[in-house]
Amino acid sequence: MASQTILGIDIGGSGIKGAPVDLQRGELAADRLRIPTPEGATPEAVADVVAELVEHFSDEVGSDSPVGITVPAVVHHGVVRSAANIDRAWIGFDADTMFTERLGRPVHLVNDADAAGVAEVHYGAGRDQQGVVLLTTLGTGIGSALFLGGELLPNTELGHLEIDGHDAESRAASSAREREDLSWEEWAERLQRYYSVVEALLWPDLIIVGGGVSKKAKKFLPLLSLRAPIVPAELRNEAGIIGAAWHAQHIG
Template sequence: MASNHILGIDIGGSGIKGAPVDLAKGQLAADRHKIETPKGATPEDVAEVVEQIVEHFADEVDKNTPIGITVPGVIHHGVVKFAANIDKSWIETDADKLFTERLGREVHVVNDADAAGMAEVHYGAGKDVKGVVLLTTLGTGIGSALFLDGKLLPNTELGHLEIDGHDAETRAASSAKEREDLSYKEWAERLQRYYSHVEALLWPDLIIVGGGISRKSDKFLPRLDLRTPIVPADLRNEAGIIGAAWYAKNFA
């Protein structure tokens, strides 16, 4: 086991997945292990699954190394302050403390979109890009991560901008496409409205689009007319794991 292998764990709505990460290369050092997210997904239930993932990699990761874990919510000094798409019992939970005590080792918790953004900025589509870089994840909601010269402004929550009287993610997330059975052309019109609004506020130098649907980016990104270059994420579904590990290593 190389000393720079750090365990990253990504908590999602349908699955919790983790793997050791080789931070020198910015890639998984072993096949990821995924367990279905428990029904209800309370902090204690999720902590139990996370413990199972840690035990799965017990022989591959040094017990003295920290662990990085993503949570789909606003994380302020390790405490969950806002959670739109997970159980409300997470709010005001000291997630750093919960996981550290449960696992008996140092744990650092980070917003899931921020983790994906850190992975892309350090190893993926945003590597070496100067200026303002915005990553958005299109999934159940719209997650966002904002960077200036590679430095993160955490917990931006730009999926919750009010646009045309709606919480933006309720209209433009990929879940909205599925829920309303929108064609890619119809969905792209909503994405156009969203990204035009965001670029007018932030004037980014690059927009990166992540989330599972980024695999089909050729069906919707070419339909957008923006002044900002907009590209699919390089690391796709591994970004959260890699970013969580990077965060644990660099903010320990």
């Protein structure tokens, strides 16, 4: 089978990262490039950076090749419906159309946690799992991606469940551990409460934990007691880029 190389771009609050992705192997086909997210992160300012990334990798991907782009937001049929760490001008904005016109090629947006989940299900910790798979990213907030038999149910936003009178991510995200200077044991108690509620609602067969803190999974995952196996993500910081590219090729 011939290699398929698609450009994936991951828009974050502090940086915008991109790289061509070999979709046969599920790995980057060239070193990624990271450009700081512009101040304010308006759609127009972010589009300038995305265009720069596309130009940088023009030799690696074809001129009419699609581009997958993640955003830290709910994406419904190409329209952004929320905004986390980006300007509120994104809300209600038809980003698919804007990027497609700006770049002169097909563009497909996906929620950042959904992109990471797609990558893990097809190439990482969730591959070959046919049941219910839940990926959560623990960072500034809690992102989520839910799958049944490898099929994504998009925009689940399970980090915003109300648990014990609080928005779940306000107490259980990695940022809460840092902000409140919690020990790993103290934070694990909050994670236990969060995952217990989610598990009672969805009965997943596997839970995957992503986000930067997953690199330290041995410090907190063994402290959790759940029905489902809970494992760290395998693709780390490349998951968003890989998942964005997969989405552009298979969903767009």
